[in-house]
Amino acid sequence: MFAASRLGSLFRRSKHATLISELRSFSRVSNESTLLSGSRFSVPEHFDRCLSRFTYFQAFKSFPKNLVTHSTRRMSTTAAILNSTTSEATSSGLRLLVTKGPHAQKAVGIWLFGCAAWVFCLVVLGGITRLTRSGLSMTDWKFTGTLPPLTQEEWVCEFEKYQRSPEYKRINKGMSIEDFKFIYWMEYAHRMWGRGLGLAFAFPFAYFIAKGYITRQLGLRLSALFALGGGQGLIGWWMVKSGLEEPKSEWVQPRVSPYRLATHLTSAFVIYSGILWTALSVVMPEPPSGSLNWVHGATKIRRLALPVSFIVGLTAVSGAFVAGNDAGHAYNTFPKMGDVWVPDDIFNMEPLIRNFFENTSLVQLNHRILATTTLSAVGALWLASRRINLHPAVQSLIGSTLGMAALQVTLGLSTLLMYVPTSLASAHQAGALTMLSLMILLVHTVRKPSPALLKSLASVSKPPTAKVL
16 A cells, blocks of 8 residues: 555656646747747746746655755754764764763763862962961971871970971061961861862772773873872972071061962962863863854954963963062052152062062062953953854853953952952952963863864755755
């Protein structure tokens, strides 16, 4: 019965095709006759229109079903790749960092984002520790850590160690043991929070490796980040040790080396950026894209966002030298530095290069210039994005980055004008890390898509063609 129905359909289609062929032949002969003999035997215009509609109707009925299905399939590009299994994604050219499906991808992503948040809190806690002058309260260091003082005798022993330090002799002379307990607990919390991060990173990492979730590429990347985290503890003690040495002059307050503090903070920024970038790569293997026009727009933004990201990072590092030299306590005016725009002593040190890292006046001037440059660069990026066809998520992210840049400059000015209160200074340091996070997210969002996604988008942009039977 199915065969009879199929034969009947073919017969009807054949009849329609024959009729169309005869009518077209008749129209062609008529037109040729018209050219030869004037208006005699011409075909009316409404006949041509009816013939055209009849032809289109039959062409639509004769579309193969798989053509419609294929066109619908083309409309799903990024989602089809991201929601496929690991083997399918690999065969399509998309290299995933996590195997074993979406569940494993989600678990690893949550773990990495949690570690990034842990590092964020660690950096903020380190800033508070520095601002409360608690960093030199513990005069020794062990890699594995120790229990805090639990008895009065143990507290007295730790306090006596601190009393032998230059900071106590020159700044905190006469401090009570109760005041010492506060700064001790601040430094102890900072150190233990860092060790806790090591455990929170190592145990899930080992578990995910045992389960086979992590690819070789991701495993090497996370191993490097773990090694940097272990080295960060050594860098921290190397920094603290510089503050326990006697200053060269009796008029100089004991403090950690600005070079070592900048190294410690920059290393924390690198670890945070690496974890955040890796987490984004795990949960978002492909950038958001819906058309080739959006991809081309993202390429233009990427060329602008990379230098802006460099300026943001450089400004953050210059802030570390401001902290290391206590430069925020000098020139608490804006826009001028005191009564002048540029202080006269910015190049007093020899050799000249030392002024950029140790001269309080030049260090603060550099940070002011870089902060203003950052705000201007982000503003220019936002203006440029208004003229480019972009994915709505990218456009919104650029707007958020501009808002954060303005807020960060406001926090910096407030901190300076109010003589560096701990609350505002901590918020300013957190703002620097938030600004860096937004730039990392922006650069990651506008990165180049995989060849498989580009091919899919190119196929969608081409309109399907159909043969008329």
